[in-house]
Amino acid sequence: MKNFDIAKIFYEIADLLDIKGVQWEPRAYRKGAQSLENLSEDVSDIYEKGSIKALMEIPGIGKALAEKIESYIKTGKIKKLEELKASFPKHFDELLEIPGMGPKKALLLNKELNIKSVKDLEKAIAQHKIAKIKTLGEKTEQNILQGIELLKKGQERRLIGFALPIAEQIRDALLDKPFVEKAVIAGSLRRRKETIKDIDILVASSEPKKVMDFFSSMKIIKRIIAKGDTKTSVILDNNMQSDLRVIPESQLGSALQYFTGSKEHGVKLRKIVVQKGMKLSEYGLFDRKTNTLLASKTEEEIYKKIGLQYPEPELREDNGEIEAALKNKLPRLVELSDIKGDMHVHSDYSDGGNTIKEMAEAAIKKGYEYIVLSDHSQSLKIAHGLTAQDLKRQWKDIDKLNYKNFKILKGTEVDILSDGDLDYEDSLLKQFDFVTASIHSGFKQTKEKITSRILSAIENEHVDCIGHLTGRLINKRPPYDLDTSKIFKAAADTNTFLEINSHPVRLDLKDTHVREAISKGVKIVINTDAHIIDELDYMRYGVFTARRGWAEKKDIVNTMSWKELRL
Ligand code: DGT
Ligand code: CA
Ligand code: ZN
Numbered sequence: 417m418k419n420f421d422i423a424k425i426f427y428e429i430a431d432l433l434d435i436k437g438v439q440w441e442p443r444a445y446r447k448g449a450q451s452l453e454n455l456s457e458d459v460s461d462i463y464e465k466g467s468i469k470a471l472m473e474i475p476g477i478g479k480a481l482a483e484k485i486e487s488y489i490k491t492g493k494i495k496k497l498e499e500l501k502a503s504f505p506k507h508f509d510e511l512l513e514i515p516g517m518g519p520k521k522a523l524l525l526n527k528e529l530n531i532k533s534v535k536d537l538e539k540a541i542a543q544h545k546i547a548k549i550k551t552l553g554e555k556t557e558q559n560i561l562q563g564i565e566l567l568k569k570g571q572e573r574r575l576i577g578f579a580l581p582i583a584e585q586i587r588d589a590l591l592d593k594p595f596v597e598k599a600v601i602a603g604s605l606r607r608r609k610e611t612i613k614d615i616d617i618l619v620a621s622s623e624p625k626k627v628m629d630f631f632s633s634m635k636i637i638k639r640i641i642a643k644g645d646t647k648t649s650v651i652l653d654n655n656m657q658s659d660l661r662v663i664p665e666s667q668l669g670s671a672l673q674y675f676t677g678s679k680e681h682g683v684k685l686r687k688i689v690v691q692k693g694m695k696l697s698e699y700g701l702f703d704r705k706t707n708t709l710l711a712s713k714t715e716e717e718i719y720k721k722i723g724l725q726y727p728e729p730e731l732r733e734d735n736g737e738i739e740a741a742l743k744n745k746l747p748r749l750v751e752l753s754d755i756k757g758d759m760h761v762h763s764d765y766s767d768g769g770n771t772i773k774e775m776a777e778a779a780i781k782k783g784y785e786y787i788v789l790s791d792h793s794q795s796l797k798i799a800h801g802l803t804a805q806d807l808k809r810q811w812k813d814i815d816k817l818n819y820k821n822f823k824i825l826k827g828t829e830v831d832i833l834s835d836g837d838l839d840y841e842d843s844l845l846k847q848f849d850f851v852t853a854s855i856h857s858g859f860k861q862t863k864e865k866i867t868s869r870i871l872s873a874i875e876n877e878h879v880d881c882i883g884h885l886t887g888r889l890i891n892k893r894p895p896y897d898l899d900t901s902k903i904f905k906a907a908a909d910t911n912t913f914l915e916i917n918s919h920p921v922r923l924d925l926k927d928t929h930v931r932e933a934i935s936k937g938v939k940i941v942i943n944t945d946a947h948i949i950d951e952l953d954y955m956r957y958g959v960f961t962a963r964r965g966w967a968e969k970k971d972i973v974n975t976m977s978w979k980e981l982r983l
Contacts, residue, residue, distance in 0.1 A: 577920020918958025930965025
C-alpha cells in the first residue's frame, strides 16, 4: 500500500516548505497526508479505477496533490520533494524526523556546528557541543538526545493504530482465498498492545504452499526475508516485518495460544500445565505420561482442560491473570459494543474539520445515543478556542439540531491554565452539560506544580472529567511528571472521571494507569477526541486500553445511556 509512503512524503514537503517560510501550502500537504493515512483503500487502486479524477475525490486532495500522487504511482518519486531537498543540506530531512526538532533548530545546528545528519548530531552531543552554544544550551542538548532515543524507539515499535489496519487488510485478503480456512492476527496485536514490533499472522489451511505463494506476492510487500514450507517472513512497504505461519485447522487453537503470547504468560501457564501432569506446545495440550492429545483445536478447550477460566488476549501479560483465572475471578471486560456515546469530540467551531451536524450524524451512524461537543476554550488560540460569545452561538446551533433518540450535549474541553486556573469562569462552566478539563501548556513544570494544577481542576465542582491526563504522545513526547496516586485518590473522592483518550498516539490513561485508577474507585470515560468524523473510529483503541487495564462495563461511564448519566 502506497498511502503511507505518499503521506510521509507530503509531511516532509510540508516541513521543508515551513522552513522556507511558505504560507498555507504546508497546511494543504499535511491535510492531504492525514487523509491518506485514514484511507482504507489503496491509492493505487483508486487511481487505477478512475485516474486523477478519482484521486481528487479523496477528502483533502486537490488537483496539485492528486498530480503528485499520480507521479508517485507512476515513477515512485515526487519531483517537488526532490527539488526541495536539493535546496537544503543533504540528510537534512533526517534531522526533522527527530521529535521536538523544528526546522529553525535544525538550520541553526547546521549553521553553527555543520550538523547534517542524526549521526553528526549524536557526535556533537557526545562532545557537549550543543550545550556550549548560547542560544541552545544544556537543556536543549538533553531534549535533543531524548528526541533521538524516541526516534529510534519509534522505528522499532509502531503504534497499534498504524499496525492494526494493515494487519487486518492482510488477514482479509487471505480470508478471501478459497485455500484459506481461517486467518487470525496473533502476537502483541492480538493482545492490543499500544505499540507493535511485527505483525504475526496464523493461517489454517491444508494447502500451505498456495498460502505462501499468495502471501509473498502481495502488493503490500517490499522484500521477502525467508520463505519456507510453513512460515514466511517479509518486510512490508511501511518497513514493518510480518511473519505468517500455516498450520492445520485442527491445531489452530494451540498455535494461537502459543503465538499470541505474551511470552511471560506462556511461561507461567506452562509451569501450571506441568504441575497438572500435562504438557503444552504450539501443537497441542498433551497428557505427559501417555502423550495423548487432550486439546488443540480451540484456545477455549485448551484453557478449560488445564482448569483455567479463559483469559481474553488483552489480559495475557502475566499480571495476575493466571492466578485470577485459577480462582475463576477474571474480570468480564468492557466491549466496544457497550459504548453508548463519545464524550469528547470537536467541531469546526474550534480546530475540528467537520461541522457539529456532520459529527452528530457520523455518531448516529455508529449507533451512539449521544456525543458531548467539547471544543477548546478561549486561551488555546492555535486551536481557535471559543469565547463565551462563541459558545452562545454554538449552543444555539446545537439547539437547532434535533434528532430522535440522539442527543448533542453541550460540553467543553476547558484548558487548565499554567497557574491551575480554568480558562472559563465558574459562572460559565456551570452552564455546560459536561466539562472536560485538560492541560495543553506548561508541560515542563515540576511534578508538584503540574500535579497541583490538575488537583485544583479535579476539585472544581463543575469539572466532570480530566482529559488525556499525562500528556504523553507515544514515541514523540514523554508523559509529564505527575503524582498519579494523589490524582487517582482525588478523582475517586470527588467523583471526577478520568479519560482514556483513544487517539492511537495518546492512549492516555494507559493500561496500567487504568487498572490502578479503577482499583481505587475512579470511573473512566473512553473518548476519541475526534477532530474529524473518521477519528470517531478510534474508539476501539481506547476500549482495547481499557480492557488491558482490566476494566469492566461498570467502570466505564459512557457505557451508560444519557438518561442514566443524568447530566
Ligand atoms: P512484539 O512483536 O514485540 O510486539 O510482541 P510479541 O508478543 O508479538 O512478540 P513476538 O513477535 O516476538 O512473538 C510472538 C509470540 O510468540 C509471543 O507473544 C509469544 C510467542 N513466543 C515467542 N518466543 C517465545 C518463547 O521463547 N517462549 C514462549 N513461551 N513463547 C514465545
Ligand atoms: Ca509480534
Ligand atoms: Zn480535545
